Amino acid sequence: DAQANTFNPYTDGIDFYESLEGMLVTIEKPVAVSAVRQFGTFSAEIFVLANRGRDVAPRDARTKRGGINLQPSLDNTADQNPERIQIQFDGTLFGSTNFPSIKVGDKLDNVTGVVGYSFGNFEVNALANFDFKPSKIKAEKTRKSPANALTVASYNVLNLSAVPGDDAQRNKVAAHIAYNLRAPDVLALQEIQDNNGDISDCPSSDPSACADVLDATETLQKLVDAIKAAGGPDYAFFTVDPLVETTDTNRDDPDTFGGISLGNIRNAFLYNPQRVKLIEYTGLTRDLLAVRGVSVVTAFDTSRDPLEAVFSFKGEQVTILNNHFSSRFGSSPIFGGFQPFVQAGEQTREAQSLAMNQLVNWHLKDDDDKNVIVLGDLNTF
Numbered sequence: 020d021a022q023a024n025t026f027n028p029y030t031d032g033i034d035f036y037e038s039l040e041g042m043l044v045t046i047e048k049p050v051a052v053s054a055v056r057q058f059g060t061f062s063a064e065i066f067v068l069a070n071r072g073r074d075v076a077p078r079d080a081r082t083k084r085g086g087i088n089l090q091p092s093l094d095n096t097a098d099q100n101p102e103r104i105q106i107q108f109d110g111t112l113f114g115s116t117n118f119p120s121i122k123v124g125d126k127l128d129n130v131t132g133v134v135g136y137s138f139g140n141f142e143v144n145a146l147a148n149f150d151f152k153p154s155k156i157k158a159e160k161t162r163k164s165p166a167n168a169l170t171v172a173s174y175n176v177l178n179l180s181a182v183p184g185d186d187a188q189r190n191k192v193a194a195h196i197a198y199n200l201r202a203p204d205v206l207a208l209q210e211i212q213d214n215n216g217d218i219s220d221c222p223s224s225d226p227s228a229c230a231d232v233l234d235a236t237e238t239l240q241k242l243v244d245a246i247k248a249a250g251g252p253d254y255a256f257f258t259v260d261p262l263v264e265t266t267d268t269n270r271d272d273p274d275t276f277g278g279i280s281l282g283n284i285r286n287a288f289l290y291n292p293q294r295v296k297l298i299e300y301t302g303l304t305r306d307l308l309a310v311r312g313v314s315v316v317t318a319f320d321t322s323r324d325p326l327e328a329v330f331s332f333k334g335e336q337v338t339i340l341n342n343h344f345s346s347r348f349g350s351s352p353i354f355g356g357f358q359p360f361v362q363a364g365e366q367t368r369e370a371q372s373l374a375m376n377q378l379v380n381w382h383l384k385d386d387d388d389k390n391v392i393v394l395g396d397l398n399t400f
Contacts, residue, residue: 024358032101033354036141039134046104046143049127051151052087055118061110063118064142066103067127075102084156085124095362095400099353106130107142115148124154139352160199169295169332171339172196172203173394178279180216181237189245196289197251205330206289207341209323209396211235211258212282233260233283243289252294258287259302259326286326286341286395298336300328308374311381318370321345325375325395335390338382342395344371368399 024031028038049067057063068074072081080087080100090098110116112133121127128150132143164170176192179185196206214237239256247253261283278284290297301307303325308316319325323343330337349363375393382391 032099033358035101036134036136036354040136040141042134044132044134044143046106046127046130046132049104049106049130050085051121051123051125051127051154052085052103054122055108055120057118060116063108065106065121067106067130068102069104071126075100084159085154089400094365096359101354105140105142106132107135107137107144109144112144112146113148114146119148119151121151122154122156124156125151126154127151136354140354158199161201163201167333169205169335169337170201170203171205171207171337171392171394172200173207173209173341173396174200175209175343175396176211176242178210178212178216178282178284179238179242180212180282181214181241182216182218185216189242190249193242193245193249193251197246197249202246202251202291204291204294204332205328205339206254207326207339207394208287208289209341209343210278210284211238211287212279212284213260214238217279217281235260235283235285235287239287239289246289252291254289255292255297256287256289257297257300257328258285259300259324261285261323284323284343286323286343288326288328288339288341290330294332296331298329298331300326303327303340303378308378311378313374313377313381315370315374318367318374321364321367322371337390337392339392339394340375340378342371342375342393342397344368344396344398346398362399364398368397372397 026034028034046067046069048071049069050071051065051067052072053066055063055065068087072087075081075087076098077090080090082088087100087103089095089100092098108118130143130145130149131147132145135142135144174192174196177188179189179192196202200206213233213235215232235258239258243254243256288300303319305316305320308318322345326341328339328341330339345364345367347363351357351361353360379391379393383389
């Protein structure tokens with residue numbers, strides 16, 4: 020709407036970058052607010068702030084570790100941090116595919132490039148190499164908890180399967196869990212794939228014949244073995260395979276939980292049997308949501324069913340609701356022509372949030388002191 024949104028590059032981030040598209044520019048004294056993200060061997064990107072970040076708004080937007088926070092607002096409709104500048108490394112324009120290994124907090128020399136627009140973002144296509152001063156930021160390690168405290172963590176392992184191609188990712192995740200997270204007593208996982216990853220070998224159109232295809236035992240066992248090799252405990256594990264019988268026949272087929280095609284991702288738990296005892300667990304299907312008084316029993320039809328588990332620790336019980344809400348896939352670009360930008364799945368995530376709220380209320384109705392944790396990948400800002 021041109022009348023309601025007049026073009027003003029002095030006040031509007033999109034208009035500012037649009038006014039510079041195709042021009043040769045220099046970013047003065049950039050500081051990195053992301054690490055390098057590489058795409059194949061010929062392209063990479065980072066995000067920076069100019070002038071060492073002194074022009075950010077609001078003034079307290081920077082994090083203690085050198086990043087920048089997204090500002091809270093109703094439905095994420097306010098400040099989208101337009102002061103972040105994407106630097107794009109293209110093998111041809113940059114003149115090399117030996118891209119710099121930059122991490123958050125690194126201070127770059129001036130960067131010169133051409134302003135372009137690709138994949139929903141304005142970017143400065145760097146034309147030459149530059150020096151940078153590495154920051155002293157190291158990977159975080161959670162504080163050590165007393166022995167009488169239950170420790171719980173959540174980790175999206177990003178389409179992890181048992182195939183050899185996932186070995187490097189598995190070892191990195193295992194090291195994070197064993198060292199950086201200090202081996203939590205209970206670990207809620209998201210995006211655990213079936214054993215063979217994104218390979219289809221379902222022998223029949225009959226869902227009951229696909230049980231072995233959906234099994235994730237090897238995926239979880241290999242992760243447990245890797246954690247132990249990294250110095251962590253010998254975890255036990257469990258999950259519910261995503262072959263779910265509901266009144267919606269579309270949910271009776273494999274590959275219904277979303278994620279990478281044929282990967283059959285699901286939520287899972289690891290737990291240290293030397294520290295906690297598993298009491299029970301269940302996948303929260305439509306029927307169970309209805310029994311517990313959830314008003315929108317279809318809330319999770321287009322995502323993963325939550326996985327609920329009850330553990331005992333030093334005479335106390337704790338109920339954990341492990342979620343992986345609907346993704347933002349299908350959203351329009353923040354820096355796109357359609358404004359306000361579309362946030363795909365927002366209504367679905369609101370219904371899922373309501374369902375979690377009602378489930379917690381159901382758990383607390385007879386005991387206000389009951390221990391309940393809601394966690395997972397909620398896929399929103």
